[in-house]
Amino acid sequence: MKLRKKMVAGNWKMNGSVELVNQMANAVKAAELDNVDVVVFPPFPLLSNAINTGLNVGSQTVSHEEAGAFTGEVDASLVYELGCKYTLVGHSERRSLYGESDSLIAKKFARAQSSQLIPILCVGETEQEREQDLTESVISKQLDAVIDDLGVVSLDKSVIAYEPVWAIGTGKTATPEQAQQVHQFIRTKIAALDADVAQSLIILYGGSVNESSSELLFAQPDIDGGLVGGASLKPDSFVSICQSAQGNV
Numbered sequence: 001m002k003l004r005k006k007m008v009a010g011n012w013k014m015n016g017s018v019e020l021v022n023q024m025a026n027a028v029k030a031a032e033l034d035n036v037d038v039v040v041f042p043p044f045p046l047l048s049n050a051i052n053t054g055l056n057v058g059s060q061t062v063s064h065e066e067a068g069a070f071t072g073e074v075d076a077s078l079v080y081e082l083g084c085k086y087t088l089v090g091h092s093e094r095r096s097l098y099g100e101s102d103s104l105i106a107k108k109f110a111r112a113q114s115s116q117l118i119p120i121l122c123v124g125e126t127e128q129e130r131e132q133d134l135t136e137s138v139i140s141k142q143l144d145a146v147i148d149d150l151g152v153v154s155l156d157k158s159v160i161a162y163e164p165v166w167a168i169g170t171g172k173t174a175t176p177e178q179a180q181q182v183h184q185f186i187r188t189k190i191a192a193l194d195a196d197v198a199q200s201l202i203i204l205y206g207g208s209v210n211e212s213s214s215e216l217l218f219a220q221p222d223i224d225g226g227l228v229g230g231a232s233l234k235p236d237s238f239v240s241i242c243q244s245a246q247g248n249v
């Protein structure tokens with residue numbers, strides 16, 4: 001059975017500075033995190049700085065279009081050419097604040113992969129959907145948008161991030177059991193279509209992860225690491241979250 005390597009991703013959202021890039025790079029290097037894939041997602045203008053420090057870097061979004069007359073959009077192939085390895089797609093803030101639909105997100109996912117970027121597909125339910133017992137159907141629909149368009153094998157070169165909307169930026173982390181339940185649901189759903197893809201798929205948890213909650217979350221059998229927002233802006237906190245993943249290989 002193939003062992004999945006842990007991954008910790010830091011989504012800086014619209015935060016950060018050249019100074020923070022340098023501090024983060026120094027902190028990550030000093031920690032010698034060999035058994036965990038550490039990736040940072042700073043805003044576009046900081047991508048080159050971050051790449052030049054030797055950090056693994058991804059973009060927070062890409063356009064679903066190829067290069068052309070799309071003012072303000074950023075082409076996935078340019079992001080790859082700069083040296084990024086990953087891009088987030090379908091973050092809940094993109095879905096709710098910028099109206100990104102499942103079908104647009106599937107197009108971005110495809111565009112990322114055809115540009116050799118690894119898409120990290122973000123899925124998750126709102127508080128209201130959880131209360132109405134709709135968590136699994138919401139997540140199924142979000143996954144199916146990609147699976148129906150591109151086939152289950154497209155998930156082979158991707159990462160899934162389960163980010164319950166009610167846990168993002170609220171300090172209300174999902175309990176390890178709540179998160180594990182959804183991660184297991186995702187892996188089982190995909191295993192029904194392709195057992196090998198499901199077995200090797202990295203599924204991250206995101207939503208108020210911090211250095212106190214990360215260890216137990218990452219110890220769950222279907223949680224392969226984290227997608228960290230607020231705590232990824234503090235080098236000490238981020239490194240200690242990465243260390244808790246390293247201890248949970």
Ligand SMILES: O=C(CO)COP(=O)(O)O
Nearest residue numbers: 011168169207208229230
């Ligand atoms: O949205 C997130 C990461 O993509 C999570 O953000 P917080 O860790 O700040 O809750």
